Amino acid sequence: MTNVKIPKKVQDRLIAGLRRYQPIVRKLAERDISEADTVTVCKDMLTDIFGYDKYTELTSEQQIRGTFCDLAVKIEGKVHYLAEIKSAGTSLNQNHLRQAVNYGAHEGIEWVLLTNAIVWKVYRIKFGQPLDWDEVYCFDMGTISSRSADDLGKLFMLCRESISSDALQEYHRQAQIMNRYVLAEILQSDALVSALRKEMRRLFDLKSTDEELRLLLTTEVIKRETQDGDPAKQAKSAVKKATNALAKKAAKAASPLPVAAE
Numbered sequence: 001m002t003n004v005k006i007p008k009k010v011q012d013r014l015i016a017g018l019r020r021y022q023p024i025v026r027k028l029a030e031r032d033i034s035e036a037d038t039v040t041v042c043k044d045m046l047t048d049i050f051g052y053d054k055y056t057e058l059t060s061e062q063q064i065r066g067t068f069c070d071l072a073v074k075i076e077g078k079v080h081y082l083a084e085i086k087s088a089g090t091s092l093n094q095n096h097l098r099q100a101v102n103y104g105a106h107e108g109i110e111w112v113l114l115t116n117a118i119v120w121k122v123y124r125i126k127f128g129q130p131l132d133w134d135e136v137y138c139f140d141m142g143t144i145s146s147r148s149a150d151d152l153g154k155l156f157m158l159c160r161e162s163i164s165s166d167a168l169q170e171y172h173r174q175a176q177i178m179n180r181y182v183l184a185e186i187l188q189s190d191a192l193v194s195a196l197r198k199e200m201r202r203l204f205d206l207k208s209t210d211e212e213l214r215l216l217l218t219t220e221v222i223k224r225e226t227q228d229g230d231p232a233k234q235a236k237s238a239v240k241k242a243t244n245a246l247a248k249k250a251a252k253a254a255s256p257l258p259v260a261a262e
Contacts, residue, residue, distance in 0.1 A: 004153050004156055004157065004162075004167050006152060006153070006156045007161065010051065010156060010159060010161055011152060011156075013048075013049070013051060014049060014146065014152055014155050014156065014159075015146040015152075017045070017048050017049030017050075018049070018141075018144065018146045019146070020048065021044075021045055021048070021049065021141065022141065022142055024041070025041075025117060025118050025141045025142045026142045028041065028088035028089075028117055028118060029088050029089050029118060031088070032087075032088070032089045033087060033088050033089070034087055035070075035085065035086060035087040035090075037087075038085055038086070038087050038088045038116060038117045039060065039070055039071060039085050041088075041117045042071065042083065042085050042115060042117050043058050043071065045117070045141070046058055046071075046073070049155065050155070050158055050159045050160060051159050051160035051161060052073060052160050057073060057074060057075055057160070058071060058072075058073060058074075059071070059072050059074055060072075069082050069083070069084065069100075069103045070083055070084055070085040071083035071085060075160075075163055079107065079109050080109075080111060080163055081109070081111045081112070081113055081158075082100060082103050082104050082107075082109050082111070082112050082113070083100075083112075083113040083114075083115065084096055084097075084099060084100035084103065084112065084113070084114050084115075085115055085116070085117070086114075086115075086116045087116060088116050088117050088118055089116075090116050091116075092114055092115075092116055092119055092121060096114055097112075097114055097121075097123065097133070100112045100113075100114050100123070101123065101125055101131065101133050102131075104125045105125055105127065105131050108127070109125070110124055110125045110127070111123070111124060111125075111168070112124075112125060112133070113158075117141065118140060118141055118142055119138060119139075119140055119141070120138060120139055120140075120141060120158075121135060121137075121138040122135070122136045122137055122138065122157075122158070122168070123135055123136060124136050124172055134172065134175075134176070136168070136171065136172045136175060137154060137171070137175070139151065139154050139155075157171060176238070177238065179231075179235070180223075180226045181226050181231045181232050181234070181235035182235040182238060182239060183226075184222045184223070184226035184227060184232070184235070185232070185235045185236050185238075185239045186239060187217060187221075187222060188214060188217060188218060188222070189239070189243075190210070193210045193213050193214050193217070194210060196213050197209070197210055197213055200213070
């Protein structure tokens, strides 16, 4: 799903960076290095793999509510990412995430990285009441493959060269749509149920109603967990919004052009 075009110069840097750092990363947990040393390794990777200037674009002096975040990616005076970094031997958990999200929320910074130099998790903060967040994606630096276009795409979206694009935001949008809740909602739509009725008639010469088929879908085919709860409500809202937008677009295209007054 990371369908992004990576410049050859950047791709070469990503591949070379993985070749250099993967052996290091694989040994970090075994060595049980400190958090301060892990921050140093992360800064080196952000420089050599992701293309940031270590001295002008990476700072650990980002103060938020009297404390300092571990690292901030700051381009031309604007913080684009906050990074909460734990020691390489630490398993990342929800408490670490809450701390990172709170950092971002207080400064209006929507993108947060949570990492122990091995596992990298990318989050987008949802500024609402209550405060919430989405995990956009994650990867293991020790196992990510330079031969996989998808893996390289995940790295590229965090690169310096992607700062000015909306690649990460678009990936997040696609991830929100490509899920079981949205698919379950679409399968119940009038268009899909009608198509299913026609296909049943074509294949088996079987007459059925949309209501009968929809009942079968919702009670015996589609998992109940994809139809209940907040994710299902969000999916229903997203499908309804997209359907209304298409209807408005079609109505606008069908409306006659205004006649100019003589």
